[in-house]
Amino acid sequence: MNILEHNRRAWDREVERGNPWTVPVGPEAIQAARRGEWVIVLTPTKPVPHEWLPDLPGKRLLCLASGGGQQGPVLAAAGAQVTVLDNSPKQLESDRMVAEREGLEITTVQGDMADLCMFSDESFDYIVHPVSNTFTPDVRPVWREAFRVLRQGGVMVAGFTNPVLYLFDLPLMERTGEVKVKYTLPYSDVEQFSEEEMRRYVEEGEPFEFSHTLETQIGGQIAAGFAITGFFEDIDPDLDGNPLSKYMSLFIATRAVKPINAAGDKPR
Numbered sequence: 001m002n003i004l005e006h007n008r009r010a011w012d013r014e015v016e017r018g019n020p021w022t023v024p025v026g027p028e029a030i031q032a033a034r035r036g037e038w039v040i041v042l043t044p045t046k047p048v049p050h051e052w053l054p055d056l057p058g059k060r061l062l063c064l065a066s067g068g069g070q071q072g073p074v075l076a077a078a079g080a081q082v083t084v085l086d087n088s089p090k091q092l093e094s095d096r097m098v099a100e101r102e103g104l105e106i107t108t109v110q111g112d113m114a115d116l117c118m119f120s121d122e123s124f125d126y127i128v129h130p131v132s133n134t135f136t137p138d139v140r141p142v143w144r145e146a147f148r149v150l151r152q153g154g155v156m157v158a159g160f161t162n163p164v165l166y167l168f169d170l171p172l173m174e175r176t177g178e179v180k181v182k183y184t185l186p187y188s189d190v191e192q193f194s195e196e197e198m199r200r201y202v203e204e205g206e207p208f209e210f211s212h213t214l215e216t217q218i219g220g221q222i223a224a225g226f227a228i229t230g231f232f233e234d235i236d237p238d239l240d241g242n243p244l245s246k247y248m249s250l251f252i253a254t255r256a257v258k259p260i261n262a263a264g265d266k267p268r
Contacts, residue, residue, distance in 0.1 A: 015094070030073060061128065122151040128156075143220045160253075169181075225259070229257050
């Protein structure tokens with residue numbers, strides 16, 4: 001199965017379904033960003049601190065797997081030179097729609113977050129990567145490619161899922177509240193679904209998900225050459241049916257810097 005192609009179609013369908021990560025920002029968010037009062041999220045609820053992305057005007061910024069008319073238009077209104085890369089054409093349509101509506105300049109590129117071959121080395125000052133690498137089978141190439149296209153001294157801010165979320169039988173928890181360990185980690189829909197579940201996901205156009213260990217999420221950034229300089233956790237209010245959300249944060253965000261004169265891991 002071509003995971004990239006399946007998830008492209010699935011996220012186009014998520015746009016039609018109104019998934020919260022596909023709903024473009026309104027004019028009020030753009031007006032606030034133009035005043036310097038910009039707000040974006042990498043995880044469900046907690047805004048990115050302004051000190052994580054200082055001095056936005058004029059900065060070359062890549063929104064990585066970040067379509068949907070949310071982060072890109074806000075950061076463009078704050079003065080950044082924004083390129084949005086996403087696998088979903090409909091997500092990119094939302095960015096172009098907001099840009100046209102608000103008179104913003106945004107470049108949109110359809111592509112794979114793990115393959116940034118269309119960009120040369122050190123093309124960007126900032127990378128913004130909200131929770132999206134849960135839809136790629138291997139996160140390590142994402143970090144290596146991000147490191148390559150980021151200038152020395154540049155910053156990547158990234159959000160991702162705590163892998164513990166994937167241990168449990170979520171449908172059972174949502175139906176009954178019972179917490180039952182069902183899967184091994186790292187988790188993969190493709191490897192751990194039954195044939196019936198796989199067939200249903202294909203028929204219904206649900207995106208396939210993959211958990212990644214903290215070793216590959218955080219350690220993978222360090223192995224690629226980044227220095228982690230910021231960290232926070234976040235909840236998900238939409239997981240009310242999941243008892244875990246009552247007891248622990250299920251999302252993580254990091255700020256990582258590409259050191260000056262850093263060689264880093266070569267993309268492969």
